[in-house]
Amino acid sequence: MVTTQLAGRDIVDERVLxxxxxxxxxxxxPESERSAAYEDHPLPIGLGQTISxxxxxxxxxxxxxxxPPCKVLEVGTGSxxxxxxxxxxxxxxxxxxIVEELAARAAxxxxxxxxxxxxxxxxDGYRGWPDQAPFDAVLITAAxxxxxxxxLSQLRxxxxxxxxxxxxxxxxVVITRTPTGFERRNAFPVRFVPMTGEVRER
Ligand code: SAH
Numbered sequence: 001m002v003t004t005q006l007a008g009r010d011i012v013d014e015r016v017l018x019x020x021x022x023x024x025x026x027x028x029x030p031e032s033e034r035s036a037a038y039e040d041h042p043l044p045i046g047l048g049q050t051i052s053x054x055x056x057x058x059x060x061x062x063x064x065x066x067x068p069p070c071k072v073l074e075v076g077t078g079s080x081x082x083x084x085x086x087x088x089x090x091x092x093x094x095x096x097x098i099v100e101e102l103a104a105r106a107a108x109x110x111x112x113x114x115x116x117x118x119x120x121x122x123x124d125g126y127r128g129w130p131d132q133a134p135f136d137a138v139l140i141t142a143a144x145x146x147x148x149x150x151x152l153s154q155l156r157x158x159x160x161x162x163x164x165x166x167x168x169x170x171x172x173v174v175i176t177r178t179p180t181g182f183e184r185r186n187a188f189p190v191r192f193v194p195m196t197g198e199v200r201e202r
Contacts, residue, residue, distance in 0.1 A: 066089065
């Protein structure tokens, strides 16, 4: 997986490659999907949700440009896999999942694997985790129609937010907080499950 799907494409950050090699991806997917855990595509994790393709987890981790000691906020814990990759990269991670059953399962998986530097909670990630802000990076792993303002405000200056944005057409977006505002660039088109909750109101 690391050699062909990641290093063989444009993943060059050694910390990302090492972390992806270290995390046992098969422990984050249901029993029925284990044999396919390291294949080059997303997989169902139940309750209508998916664990992203390995390449997507790697590129989001690389685009975050974090160096330890780093504090990262993730919205959309899902299986807990992306959080584990960030923890292996040397970051402390705060991760929020709106589907309670998935949040509970991810907490058990991460605990069994000994990831003590990942803090999870069940709830809507729209308002982030203000007590722990500012973060060096914010990763949103479900697609909102637009970036929730509270998540931007929890970035430190120089920090990056990486997220798929859009409904039918989604783009992976990287936003950097500068001393005077935000700089935004689009990386490439992607397909994620929708971000639900407060971001859909109004
Ligand atoms: N990062 C995950 C994959 C996430 S799939 C992994 O590594 O496995 C996207 C997840 O975002 C889903 O589990 C979905 O329930 C969750 N989600 C959607 N809207 C959300 C919201 N408003 N707050 C928190 N989680 C949300």
